[in-house]
């Protein structure tokens with residue numbers, strides 16, 4: 001390991017001893033100031049996000065606003081990790097939730113502030129210290145987060161941004177002071193990092209890809225479903241793990257719903273990423289455009305019908321595409337990251353459910369119906385970490401977020417995230 005990285009780990013190790021000895025309230029007291037700093041630099045940070053990974057500026061502003069909301073939420077949350085007494089025959093019997101040490105974050109480029117902070121804030125509030133390897137195109141965002149935390153007064157070493165590559169991630173996972181890793185990213189990256197962590201007997205939390213269903217039943221508010229459906233698929237230029245990627249529509253409403261969805265998709269035309277009114281800009285890298293075009297071609301070769309052609313207008317920008325597919329189209333089993341949606345038809349709820357669950361992923365799903373019995377049927381049987389009813393899927397600081405199947409394991413956000421990087425220590429005796 002290079003000297004510079006060794007030094008940073010040694011700073012983190014020393015700070016961990018100080019930081020863990022503070023009370024929960026003391027650690028929490030930095031968060032209102034941190035929210036203020038984010039507020040102060042909102043424009044600058046938003047421009048940085050858009051510059052680094054190309055999303056429309058209005059979405060970068062929303063991202064920073066969501067981070068502010070999260071910082072405020074955790075600044076007021078009760079101490080979920082307070083010691084618990086347990087009634088037994090012993091005089092003393094209690095559970096203490098103790099922090100693990102240095103937690104490594106490996107974070108992606110698609111929500112450069114949001115994903116990083118939703119790892120960092122609960123991990124440090126639980127008494128850990130954090131280090132992070134950001135995606136290489138978002139090193140500026142990683143640095144800005146570090147500076148913002150410093151300006152908010154967090155002690156040096158509570159969080160450190162590391163401009164490192166995959167080799168150093170492996171070295172860090174082998175380091176005895178690094179006790180766990182949280183990764184948001186692709187299935188491939190997750191499998192690699194989690195297996196390295198496992199070799200060193202370290203915990204991992206994985207937030208990976210998705211191929212989320214957006215189910216529209218005959219009694220739904222079709223206009224709203226079409227509007228939110230387009231946003232669900234096309235926000236962030238289609239680059240979100242929990243985007244509604246597969247529209248599963250009851251077939252007797254196809255004639256009404258499909259034209260509405262096509263009309264809504266057409267409103268997302270690629271434009272200048274820095275203009276406030278732009279809804280769709282470019283992908284983060286040109287090579288992602290090549291991958292997207294290849295998936296589009298393969299879907300069409302496998303029999304997909306083009307409802308709206310995916311049209312590349314520059315190395316990174318596309319007019320959105322929409323394909324009608326059968327459930328056996330192989331592209332449905334892959335994660336599609338870009339402005340391309342798929343529509344499938346189902347005769348009834350049972351068939352819609354079967355199609356929805358027939359993917360390797362299980363992140364989230366959105367169900368559109370006014371019938372409570374039907375929505376209960378879906379909430380009970382959909383294989384995923386979150387079901388949204390009559391709204392698109394989106395994380396919320398107050399609610400747990402995390403997938404099952406190949407979408408990963410572990411929980412981010414809410415009070416439950418405070419328990420991800422602690423161990424339960426039992427104290428018992430006379």
Ligand SMILES: O=CCCCC(=O)O
Pocket residue numbers: 110111239240241242393394395396
């Ligand atoms: O790629 C993952 C997107 C997460 C977006 C959200 O938190 O809603």
